[in-house]
Amino acid sequence: MNxxxxxxxxxxxxxxxxxxxxxxxxRYDKLVVLDADLGESLRTGxxxxxxxxxxxxxxxxxxxxxxxxxxxxxxxxxxxTNTFAVFIPRGIEQIRQSxxxxxxxxxxxxxHGGIVxxxxxxxxxxxxxxxxxxxxxxxxxxCPSDAVQTYRATEAMxxxxxxxxxxxxxxxxxxxxxxxxxxxxxxKRGNGYKLREYGKDVAILSTGYMTHLALEASDKLNEEGIKxxxxxxxxxxxxxxxxxxxxxxxxxxxVTAEDHNIIGGLGSAVDxxxxxxxxxxxxxxxxIKDTFAESGKPEELLxxxxxxVRSICDRVKDIL
Amino acid sequence: xxxxxxxxxELELFATEVRMDVIDMLYKAGSGHTGGSLSCTDILVSLxxxxxxxxxxxxxxxxxxxxxRFILSAGHKAPALYAILAKCGYFPREKLxxxxxxxxxxxGHVFTNTPGVEAQAGSLGQGLSIANGVTMALRLKxxxxxxxxxxxDGEINEGQIWEAAxxxxxxxxxxxxxxxxxxxxxxxxxxxxxxxxxxxWEAFGWYVIGEEVKWTEDRKEMELDGHDYNxxxxxxKEAKERRNDNQPTAVIVNTIKxxxxxxxxxxxxxxxxxxxxxxxxxxxxxxxxxxxxxKVKLYEFELRAG
Numbered sequence: 001m002n003x004x005x006x007x008x009x010x011x012x013x014x015x016x017x018x019x020x021x022x023x024x025x026x027r028y029d030k031l032v033v034l035d036a037d038l039g040e041s042l043r044t045g046x047x048x049x050x051x052x053x054x055x056x057x058x059x060x061x062x063x064x065x066x067x068x069x070x071x072x073x074x075x076x077x078x079x080x081t082n083t084f085a086v087f088i089p090r091g092i093e094q095i096r097q098s099x100x101x102x103x104x105x106x107x108x109x110x111x112h113g114g115i116v117x118x119x120x121x122x123x124x125x126x127x128x129x130x131x132x133x134x135x136x137x138x139x140x141x142x143c144p145s146d147a148v149q150t151y152r153a154t155e156a157m158x159x160x161x162x163x164x165x166x167x168x169x170x171x172x173x174x175x176x177x178x179x180x181x182x183x184x185x186x187x188k189r190g191n192g193y194k195l196r197e198y199g200k201d202v203a204i205l206s207t208g209y210m211t212h213l214a215l216e217a218s219d220k221l222n223e224e225g226i227k228x229x230x231x232x233x234x235x236x237x238x239x240x241x242x243x244x245x246x247x248x249x250x251x252x253x254x255v256t257a258e259d260h261n262i263i264g265g266l267g268s269a270v271d272x273x274x275x276x277x278x279x280x281x282x283x284x285x286x287x288i289k290d291t292f293a294e295s296g297k298p299e300e301l302l303x304x305x306x307x308x309v310r311s312i313c314d315r316v317k318d319i320l
Numbered sequence: 321x322x323x324x325x326x327x328x329x330e331l332e333l334f335a336t337e338v339r340m341d342v343i344d345m346l347y348k349a350g351s352g353h354t355g356g357s358l359s360c361t362d363i364l365v366s367l368x369x370x371x372x373x374x375x376x377x378x379x380x381x382x383x384x385x386x387x388x389r390f391i392l393s394a395g396h397k398a399p400a401l402y403a404i405l406a407k408c409g410y411f412p413r414e415k416l417x418x419x420x421x422x423x424x425x426x427x428g429h430v431f432t433n434t435p436g437v438e439a440q441a442g443s444l445g446q447g448l449s450i451a452n453g454v455t456m457a458l459r460l461k462x463x464x465x466x467x468x469x470x471x472x473d474g475e476i477n478e479g480q481i482w483e484a485a486x487x488x489x490x491x492x493x494x495x496x497x498x499x500x501x502x503x504x505x506x507x508x509x510x511x512x513x514x515x516x517x518x519x520x521w522e523a524f525g526w527y528v529i530g531e532e533v534k535w536t537e538d539r540k541e542m543e544l545d546g547h548d549y550n551x552x553x554x555x556x557k558e559a560k561e562r563r564n565d566n567q568p569t570a571v572i573v574n575t576i577k578x579x580x581x582x583x584x585x586x587x588x589x590x591x592x593x594x595x596x597x598x599x600x601x602x603x604x605x606x607x608x609x610x611x612x613x614x615k616v617k618l619y620e621f622e623l624r625a626g
Contacts, residue, residue: 032457032460053460054460056456056491058487059486059487059490061480061483061484061486061487063445063446063449063479063480063483064449064452064480064483064484064487065449066449067446067447067449067450067453067480067484068449068450068452068453068456068484068487069453070439070449070450070453071439071449071450071451071452071453071454071455071456071457072453072454072456072457073453074432074438074439074450074453074454074457075453075454075457075458075461076457077457077460079453093443094443094446094449094480097440097442097443097446098439098440098446098449098450101431101440102431102432102439102440
C-alpha cells in the first residue's frame with residue numbers, strides 16, 4: 001500500500017500503526033487484535049470497527065491478555081496484544097513462559113515507551129521493557145522512529161512467524177523517511193539505516209524517539225565542522241551487526257541514543273556486540289542513567305536527564 | 321460405596337495402571353510432583369479413557385481439528401498426563417522412563433514438544449487464560465469442541481486465574497470447563513485461604529458443579545467425588561451439554577493428595593518430591609494387588625454376561 005505521510009511534518013507513529021493494522025486485517029484473515037483497555041491510545045479502533053469478530057477487549061488484564069493471545073496462536077491465529085510499554089512487565093513472565101518458550105506467533109505491542117511519555121510520570125514511563133525483552137530467547141525487538149518506518153515495521157512483524165515486541169511512543173515525531181523508502185526489513189538478521197553521513201568522526205546509533213534528535217545533533221555538529229554519521233537502529237534484537245561493526249571500525253567512537261535505561265537497552269546491546277567481536281572503540285551513552293525520572297514535558301525531561309540535542313552533541317565532542 | 325458397573329471397573333483398572341506408571345516414572349526420575357499427579361489421575365482418566373472418557377480425541381491424529389482440548393494448567397502434574405497419553409498411544413510407553421532426563425520429549429513440566437500436549441505449563445495461573453484464547457479461536461473457526469482446563473486448588477491463589485475467570489464469563493465462553501482439583505494441600509500447608517471455592521466461581525458468573533469438602537486430617541478415609549467415576553464423567557458430560565449456553569462451567573472435584581500410595585496419602589510435604597524406596601515399594605504392591613482384584617472382578621462380570 002502507498003503511504004502518504006508528509007516528510008518533515010510531525011506525525012504520531014501510533015496512527016501509522018493503526019493504519020497498518022487496518023490494512024493487514026484485510027490481508028491476513030488469521031490476524032486477531034487483543035486490547036487491555038487502551039484501544040484508543042494504541043489506535044486499534046479502525047481495525048475493531050472493520051473486523052469486530054477479530055477484535056477482543058480483554059479489559060485491564062494484561063497478564064491474562066498475553067496468555068489468551070498464546071491460546072489463539074496455538075490454534076493457528078496471529079494475535080497482536082496491545083498495551084502500554086510500561087505494562088509489558090505486568091505480563092513479562094507470561095510472555096516468557098506462554099509465548100516465547102513455545103515460540104508462538106504472538107505480536108506484542110507496547111506503546112508510550114520511554115520518559116517522553118511525560119506528564120503521567122514514572123508510573124507510565126517504560127525504561128526497562130527492552131532490557132527485559134532482550135533477555136528472553138526467541139524474542140525479536142523492533143523500535144521504529146517515524147510513521148513510515150512504523151507502518152512498514154508493522155507489516156514486517158505480521159509477516160514474520162514468531163514472537164515480536166514492537167515498541168511505540170506517545171509524542172508526535174517528524175516523518176524522517178520518504179514514503180517510498182524500501183526498508184527491506186528482515187527480522188531474522190536485524191535492520192539499521194544510515195540517515196546521515198557527514199564524515200567519519202563519530203557514529204551516532206539511535207533508536208525510536210531519539211533518532212530525530214540524533215539527526216538534529218548531527219546537522220548542528222556539521223555546522224561546527226564535526227563530521228558524524230547517524231544510524232537508525234530499527235531492531236534491537238537482533239542487532240544489525242554489519243552496519244554497527246563497520247561504523248565502529250571506520251569512526252573514532254560510537255554514541256548510542258535511546259529513551260530507555262542505558263542498562264539493558266541499545267547501549268548495552270551495542271557494547272556486548274563490540275566486545276564479542278573484539279572491536280574496542282570509544283563509547284558514550286545517551287539514555288536514562290539507571291534512575292527514575294518524573295512528571296514533566298518531554299522536552300523538559302530530555303534536557304534535565306541529559307538526553308536532548310545538546311547532550312548528544314556534548315557526548316560526540318567527549319570522544320573527539 | 322455405590323455398586324460397581326463394568327464401566328467403573330474398566331476406568332478404575334486403567335487408573336490403577338496409570339498410577340503404577342506415574343509412581344514408577346517418578347521413582348526412576350528421582351524427582352517430580354507425586355501428590356498432585358496422583359490426586360488428578362482419576363479426573364484425567366475420566367476425560368481420556370479410550371472407551372469411557374468424555375473427550376473426543378485421536379492419539380493417531382493429535383492435531384485433529386474437531387478434538388476436544390485439554391489444557392493442564394497445573395503443569396507439575398505432568399507425570400499423570402504423560403502416563404495417560406502413553407497408555408492411549410500418543411507415544412511409546414518406554415518414553416515414560418526418560419522423564420526429566422536430558423534430550424527427552426517429557427520435560428519436568430508439560431511442554432508442547434510432547435505429542436498430545438496442547439499447551440506448556442509449569443508457572444501457575446496461566447492455563448485458564450490460554451484455554452480462553454483457544455476457545456475464542458475455536459469459535460472463530462466454527463469448531464464446537466470443548467476446552468477442559470485442569471487447575472490445582474493452590475493454583476487458584478494466583479490473581480491471573482480470576483482475570484481469566486472474569487474474561488471467560490464476559491466473553492460467554494460456554495465451551496470452557498475449568499476443573500479444580502481440590503486436594504487441599506499446597507507445598508507449605510493446607511489451602512485454607514482459598515475457601516469458599518464454589519461461591520467464588522459462582523460470583524464470577526460461572527455455572528458450578530460440585531462443592532468443596534474442606535480439608536481435614538481424616539480426608540484419606542473419605543469417599544470423595546474426585547475418585548468417583550460416576551461423578552466425574554457426569555460432571556464433564558454436563559459441562560459439554562451446556563456448552564452452547566454461553567456460560568463457562570467450573571467443576572470442583574474433591575481429591576486426596578498422593579492417592580494410591582497409602583504411606584503418602586493426604587500428607588503435607590508429598591507435593592514436590594518423588595516417592596522414596598519404601599513408599600515406592602509400598603505403593604506398587606498396593607496398586608498391583610488392587611489391579612489383580614479389579615481384573616478378577618472384571619472377569620467375573622464377563623462370565624456372568626456369558
